[in-house]
Amino acid sequence: GLGSAREGRERWLTERVTSIAPLLLRMWLVASLLLLPALDPQTLSEWLKAPSGGIPMALLIIVGFKHALDGMKVFVDDYVHEPGSNFVINTLLLFLAVAGAAMSLYAVAALAFGGSR
Numbered sequence: 001g002l003g004s005a006r007e008g009r010e011r012w013l014t015e016r017v018t019s020i021a022p023l024l025l026r027m028w029l030v031a032s033l034l035l036l037p038a039l040d041p042q043t044l045s046e047w048l049k050a051p052s053g054g055i056p057m058a059l060l061i062i063v064g065f066k067h068a069l070d071g072m073k074v075f076v077d078d079y080v081h082e083p084g085s086n087f088v089i090n091t092l093l094l095f096l097a098v099a100g101a102a103m104s105l106y107a108v109a110a111l112a113f114g115g116s117r
Contacts, residue, residue, distance in 0.1 A: 011070075018067035025060040032056075048112040057108050065101040069093060 032053065036043055047053040072093050080086045 015067075015070060018063055018070060021063045022060060022067055025056055025063065028056055029060060045111050048108060054108060054112045058105055061101055061104045061108065065097045065104075069097040 032047070033039065036047060048057060073090055076086060076089050076093065080089055
C-alpha cells in the first residue's frame with residue numbers, strides 16, 4: 001500500500017489530517033460566531049480571550065497554513081522539474097507560510113491578551 005516508490009504514507013496521512021482538521025475547525029468557527037450576541041470588536045476580543053475561542057482559532061491558523069503549504073508543495077513538485085528552481089520555490093513557500101501563520105497568530109494573541117486598540 002505504499003505505491004511504486006515505496007514511500008509517501010506519511011505525506012498521504014498528513015494531507016488527510018490537515019484536510020479534516022480545518023473543516024472541523026471552520027465548522028466550530030461558524031457555529032461559535034453564530035452563537036455570539038454581537039460581532040463587534042469588543043465581543044470578539046472577549047471571545048478570543050477565552051480558551052474555548054483562542055485555542056481553536058490558533059489551531060485553525062496553524063493547520064490551515066500547514067495544509068496550504070502541503071498543497072502548494074505538491075503542485076510545485078508536480079510541475080517544477082528543475083531541482084534548483086524546485087528548492088527555491090519550496091523554500092520561498094515555506095517562508096511565506098511561516099510568516100503568514102506568525103502574523104495571524106500574533107494578531108490573535110494581541111486581541112486575546114491585549115484587547116482591541
